[in-house]
Amino acid sequence: MNFKDLEKIEEDYLKNKFDFILLDLGFSSNQLEDAQIGISFKVDSQLNMNYLNSGFTAYDIVNNYSEEELSRVFADYGEIKQSLKLAKFIVRTRQDKSINTNFDLIEVLRGSGVNFRSKKIHFATQAFQALRIECNKELENLNIFLEKVYNYLNKDGILAIISFHSLEDRIVKNYFKSNSFKKDNFKNQLNWGFEILTKRPITPNQIEIKNNPRSRSSKLRVGRFVN
Numbered sequence: 001m002n003f004k005d006l007e008k009i010e011e012d013y014l015k016n017k018f019d020f021i022l023l024d025l026g027f028s029s030n031q032l033e034d035a036q037i038g039i040s041f042k043v044d045s046q047l048n049m050n051y052l053n054s055g056f057t058a059y060d061i062v063n064n065y066s067e068e069e070l071s072r073v074f075a076d077y078g079e080i081k082q083s084l085k086l087a088k089f090i091v092r093t094r095q096d097k098s099i100n101t102n103f104d105l106i107e108v109l110r111g112s113g114v115n116f117r118s119k120k121i122h123f124a125t126q127a128f129q130a131l132r133i134e135c136n137k138e139l140e141n142l143n144i145f146l147e148k149v150y151n152y153l154n155k156d157g158i159l160a161i162i163s164f165h166s167l168e169d170r171i172v173k174n175y176f177k178s179n180s181f182k183k184d185n186f187k188n189q190l191n192w193g194f195e196i197l198t199k200r201p202i203t204p205n206q207i208e209i210k211n212n213p214r215s216r217s218s219k220l221r222v223g224r225f226v227n
């Protein structure tokens with residue numbers, strides 16, 4: 001069940017409100033290693049990247065989105081500066097042959113002449129992240145969840161969210177900030193709010209990163225629900 005459908009979760013499981021909600025965003029290691037899902041650019045897979053089984057795939061985006069839509073996805077979700085140049089190249093390339101696999105896409109990215117962010121990460125990282133976010137509607141799901149969650153927390157209930165990239169963390173940070181409860185004042189004027197318990201996000205220490213390298217970009221933010 002998609003966590004954006006909180007009302008269904010409450011209906012099915014609890015018929016009550018929650019004292020603690022933990023959202024551990026993104027995808028799991030098993031999903032990363034699953035060639036059928038094809039999130040990783042290290043394994044050649046059919047262009048998919050959908051780990052929520054909604055059937056909407058990176059293939060649909062790369063082969064059917066317009067130049068504008070492609071550019072928006074690469075700019076907004078991949079923070080690729082030359083997103084329009086990349087979109088134009090993809091649209092031109094797919095006229096000759098559809099782009100079917102991860103490795104096909106990597107060759108298109110390599111041939112695009114686009115100057116991807118840094119040399120420290122694989123040049124396909126940003127484009128793959130952008131396509132994954134779009135086909136799983138990651139940020140929409142999170143925003144819809146955040147719009148609803150206050151209805152499902154008990155007084156003093158805890159909301160804890162672990163994010164794995166800056167786009168998610170920015171949404172969580174701004175959510176707690178715009179709904180903060182400070183000095184008996186509800187920032188949102190709606191008689192509910194969150195006492196922010198993590199002034200700074202909690203991040204993994206070196207030992208944890210050594211034991212679990214995938215945790216390196218994780219950030220935990222926590223708030224106590226007040227109403």
Ligand SMILES: C[S@@+](CC[C@H](N)C(=O)[O-])C[C@H]1O[C@@H](n2cnc3c(N)ncnc32)[C@H](O)[C@@H]1O
Pocket residue numbers: 001002003004024025026027028029051052141
């Ligand atoms: C980082 S993993 C959680 C890993 C888990 N804490 C563990 O230790 O195995 C995130 C999980 O959330 C699921 N997920 C991501 N977005 C979701 C959504 N909108 N609704 C429901 N599940 C979602 C993913 O499929 C993935 O299994």
